[in-house]
Amino acid sequence: MRLRVAVVGAGAFGGWTALHLRRAGAEVTLVDAWGPGNARASSGGETRVIRTIYGPTRRNVEMAARALTLWSEWDRSSREPCYRRTGVLWMAGADDSYARQSLPFLRDLQLEYEELAPAAAANRWPQISFDGVRKIYFEHEGGYLLARYACDAVARELVRIGGTYRQAAVASVRADGGRPDVRLSDGATLDADRYVFACGPWLGRLFPDVIGSRVRSTRQEVFYFGTPAGDERFLESRLPVWVDLSDRFVYGIPGNLHRGFKVADDARGPDFDPTSGDRTPPPASRELRTFVNSRFPALRDAPVLGAEVCQYEESPDGQFIIDRHPALPDVWIAGGGSGHGYKMGPAVGELLARQVREDGSPDPFFALARFNT
Ligand SMILES: Cc1cc2nc3c(=O)[nH]c(=O)nc-3n(C[C@H](O)[C@H](O)[C@H](O)COP(=O)(O)OP(=O)(O)OC[C@H]3O[C@@H](n4cnc5c(N)ncnc54)[C@H](O)[C@@H]3O)c2cc1C
Numbered sequence: 001m002r003l004r005v006a007v008v009g010a011g012a013f014g015g016w017t018a019l020h021l022r023r024a025g026a027e028v029t030l031v032d033a034w035g036p037g038n039a040r041a042s043s044g045g046e047t048r049v050i051r052t053i054y055g056p057t058r059r060n061v062e063m064a065a066r067a068l069t070l071w072s073e074w075d076r077s078s079r080e081p082c083y084r085r086t087g088v089l090w091m092a093g094a095d096d097s098y099a100r101q102s103l104p105f106l107r108d109l110q111l112e113y114e115e116l117a118p119a120a121a122a123n124r125w126p127q128i129s130f131d132g133v134r135k136i137y138f139e140h141e142g143g144y145l146l147a148r149y150a151c152d153a154v155a156r157e158l159v160r161i162g163g164t165y166r167q168a169a170v171a172s173v174r175a176d177g178g179r180p181d182v183r184l185s186d187g188a189t190l191d192a193d194r195y196v197f198a199c200g201p202w203l204g205r206l207f208p209d210v211i212g213s214r215v216r217s218t219r220q221e222v223f224y225f226g227t228p229a230g231d232e233r234f235l236e237s238r239l240p241v242w243v244d245l246s247d248r249f250v251y252g253i254p255g256n257l258h259r260g261f262k263v264a265d266d267a268r269g270p271d272f273d274p275t276s277g278d279r280t281p282p283p284a285s286r287e288l289r290t291f292v293n294s295r296f297p298a299l300r301d302a303p304v305l306g307a308e309v310c311q312y313e314e315s316p317d318g319q320f321i322i323d324r325h326p327a328l329p330d331v332w333i334a335g336g337g338s339g340h341g342y343k344m345g346p347a348v349g350e351l352l353a354r355q356v357r358e359d360g361s362p363d364p365f366f367a368l369a370r371f372n373t
Contacts, residue, residue, distance in 0.1 A: 002025065002026060002027045003025075003026045003027065003193050003194065003357060004026070004027045004029075004191075004192045004193045004194075005018075005021050005026045005027070005028050005029075005192055005193065005194045005195070005196065005356060006028075006029045006031060006182070006190050006191075006192035006194075006195050006196070007021070007028060007029070007030045007031065007195075007196040007198065008031045008032075008170050008182075008190075008195065008196065008197045008198065008199060009031075009032060009196075009197065009198035009199040009200060009202075010030050010031075010032035010035065010036035010037070010151060010154075010155050010165070011036070011037070011041045011042060011043035011044075011151060011198060011200050011345075012042075012043045012147075012150075012151065012337070012341060012342045012344070012345030012348075013198035013200070013334045013335065013337065013341065013345055013348050013349065013352075014030065014032075014196065014198030014199075014334070015030065015036055015043075015151050015154040015155055015158070015345065015349075016154060016345040016346045016348065016349025016350075017196050017198060017334065017348070017349040017352045017353050017356075018030040018154075018155075018158050018163060018196075018349075019154050019157060019158050019161075019163075019349065020346075020349045020350050020352075020353035020354075021353045021356065021357065022158055022161055022162065022163040023161065024353060024354075024357055026353075026356075026357060028158065028163040028164065029163070029164045029165075029166055029190075029192065030155060030158055030163060030164070030165045030166070031165075031166045031167075031168050031170065031190065032155075032165075032166075032167060032168075033167070033168070033169035033170075034167075035152075035167060036148075036151040036152045036154065036155040036165075037147065037148030037149070037150070037151030037152050038148075039148075039279070040274055040275065041148075041151070041200055042200045042201060042274075042310060042311060042312065042313055042337060042341070042342075043147055043148065043151050043200070043342055043345075044147070044148045044151075044310065045147045045148060045222065045308055045310055046146070046147060046148065046256050046257070046259055046262075046308070047144045047145065047146060047147055047253050047255075047256050047262060048144065048145050048147040048342035048343060049088070049142075049143075049144055049145075049241055049243075049251060049253065049343065050064070050067065050068060050071065050083065050088075050142050050143060050144060050145055050343035051064065051088045051139060051142040051241070051243070051343070052064040052065055052068065052102070052106060052109075052111050052139060052141065052142055053088070053090055053098075053099050053102045053103075053106070053113075053137065053139055053243075054102050054105075055098045055101055055102060056097075056101040056102070058105045059365055060340075061102055061105040061106065061109065061111075062105070062109065063344055063347045063348075064343060064344065064347075065109045065111060066346075066347040066350070067343050067344050067345070067346050067347040068141055068142070070346035070347060070350065071083040071145065071343075071346060074346070078153065078157065080149075080150075080153040082145050082146045082149060082150035082153060083143065083144075083145055084143045084144050084145070084146070084236060084255065085141065085142070085143045086142075086143035086144065086236045086239075086240040086241050086254070086255075087138055087139055087140050087141070087142060087143060087240040087241070088138070088139040088142040088143065088240055088241045088242070088243065089121075089125070089136070089137075089138050089139075089240045089241070089242040089243070090135075090136065090137040090138070090139070090242075090243050090245065091128075091130065091133040091135075091136055091242065091243070091244045091245065091246055092133065092134065092135040092136075092137075092245040092246060093132055093133065093134055093135075093245070093246035093247065094134055095245075096134070096135035096137075096245070098245055099135070099137050099245070100135075103137075106139070111139065111140075111141055112139075112140040112141065113137055113138060113139045113140060114137070114138050114140075115135070115136065115137055116136040116137075116138060117136070118130040118133055118134070118136060121133075121136045125239060126233075127233040127234065127238070127239060127296060127298055128239075128242075128295060128296060129294060129295055129296070129297055131294065131295075132246050132247070133244075133246050134246075138240070142241065143236075143240070143241050144236075144241050144253045144255070144256075145342065145343060146257070147342055154345075168184045168185070168186075168190075169184060169185040170182060170183070170184060170185075170190060170197075170199075170206065171183050171184060171185045172206075173195075173197070173206055173207065173328075173331065175327055175328055178328070178329075179328075179330070180195055180325075180328045180330055180331050182195060193330065194330045194331075194332070194356050195330060195331045195332065196332045196333075196334060196352065196356060197331065197332070197333050197334070197335075198333075198334040198335060199335065200274070200313050200335055200337065201215065201217035201272075201274040201311050201312075201313035202274060202275070203215045203313070203321075203333065203335040203336075204216075207325070207333065210325060210326060210327075210333070210368070211321070211333065211335070214315060214316060214321070214336070214368075214371060215313050215314065215315060215321070215335055215336050216271065216313070216314045217271060217272050217273070217274050217311045217312070217313055217314075218268045218269050218270065218271060218272055218311060218312045218314055219269035219270050219271070219272035219277065219309060219311055220264070220268075220269055220309070220310050220311060220312055220339070221264065221265075221269070221281075221282060221307060221308070221309055221310075222262055222263070222264040222307065222308045222310070223262070223263050223264065223284045223288065223304050223306075223307045224256065224259050224260025224261065224262050224304065224305045224306040224307065225260055225261045225262075225263060225284075225292060225299055225302040225303070225304060225305065226260055226261075226302050226303045226304070226305045227260070227261055227298075227299065227302065228298060228302075231298065233298065234254050234261050234296075234298075234299075235254060235255060236254045236255035238254075239254040240254075241253050241254070244291075244295065247291075248265060248266070248267060249265070249266035249267070250263065250264070250265050250266070250288075250291055251263075251264060251266060252264070259305070259306060260305040260306060261296075261299065261302075263288060263291075263292055265285075265287070265288060266339060268312065268314060268339075272309075272311045274311050277309070277311070278309075279308075279309040279310075280309070281306065281307030281308070281309060282307065282309075283304070284304050284307070289301075312337070312338060312339040313335055313336060313337055313338065313341075314336070314338050314339070315335075315336030315338050316371060317370070317371075318338040318339075318340075319336065319338065319365070319366065319370075320334070320335070320336050320337060320338070320341060320344070320348065320366050321333060321334065321335050321336040321366060321367075321368060322334045322348065322351065322352055322355075322362065322363065322366035322367075323362045323366060323367045323368045323369075324362055326368070332352060332355065332356055333368075334348060334352055351363065
């Protein structure tokens with residue numbers, strides 16, 4: 001008998017988990033309330049950065065490297081490529097520790113990078129002003145991913161290889177004599193041998209006791225600035241994805257399928273309701289404008305062409321949660337992407353699909369027990 005698995009949530013974590021499970025032979029139903037990569041989901045933006053510089057945590061670098069391999073494999077085998085390899089440029093002030101601490105791991109994993117002097121970087125990317133930048137690193141791999149598009153493509157691939165996608169909302173998960181009783185919003189039962197809940201910022205609502213405020217939803221804003229007409233300097237062929245650590249964590253993505261030059265501040269915003277929160281785009285903040293004016297002089301006072309209001313689903317330590325429900329052994333929970341989960345989708349899915357199939361032990365690095373100590 002084939003293992004029947006219901007995966008709830010068709011974002012980066014759930015979609016990829018469902019696909020890996022199906023590829024390994026399970027009978028998979030992927031369920032989502034509003035659709036893969038929908039506009040409320042954390043995975044629902046146009047683009048997301050993929051990088052392997054990841055501070056002092058080797059595990060994150062390893063996982064990002066594995067994700068890079070899996071995204072590249074997807075691009076090779078699919079007619080719907082989702083990974084744009086621009087490289088990632090890191091700019092730091094006096095404190096470059098976030099980038100520097102990752103470098104030994106990059107070397108071990110044979111991920112190519114170079115360190116550049118500011119004058120050499122200014123020569124290579126004259127559209128950037130390197131004022132205030134002291135340390136510069138360039139990761140050759142990495143770049144950006146077509147985020148909401150890839151969620152949809154992954155769900156369609158699942159269906160193509162024999163899985164099922166269902167648009168439905170899970171209303172409750174209760175224990176029924178040690179077995180999960182999973183009810184949809186129309187009262188029907190969602191029946192399976194095992195369940196994966198990858199509900200992003202909604203996880204705490206479905207599991208108030210186990211997750212609750214451990215996954216906090218924060219309002220985040222991204223802006224698309226208009227570049228000068230006919231100007232090629234802000235195309236992804238001329239400019240990589242970049243991260244600026246010189247003052248705060250600001251990052252940007254060129255290209256975005258011609259939508260504009262994307263810039264965002266990684267600082268956590270106020271609490272945000274992912275279902276009913278108002279996503280009307282705000283004007284760009286004065287800080288962000290000042291930053292763009294000084295770092296990219298050709299974009300001084302450039303018009304904002306568009307903006308997105310999204311949310312991070314933040315865990316207490318910024319690491320993912322991938323674990324069994326403590327009272328329901330057939331229920332697995334994955335989330336807490338904390339502003340950096342998207343790129344990891346294929347690697348999280350690979351890990352979780354193996355654990356679900358093998359009825360294996362949760363990996364302590366991602367386990368809920370770490371919050372008890
Ligand atoms: C502005 C912004 C920029 C970011 N930048 C990056 C980046 O550059 N690089 C990076 O790697 N990460 C980035 N992230 C983080 C990343 O996007 C998220 O961590 C990741 O997408 C989370 O995926 P998920 O599958 O856990 O959640 P989601 O994408 O939110 O998916 C959860 C899904 O569950 C469904 N759902 C919820 N409740 C129910 C229910 N009861 N029944 C049925 N379905 C349900 C929802 O409809 C949704 O589709 C960014 C996030 C934001 C907001």
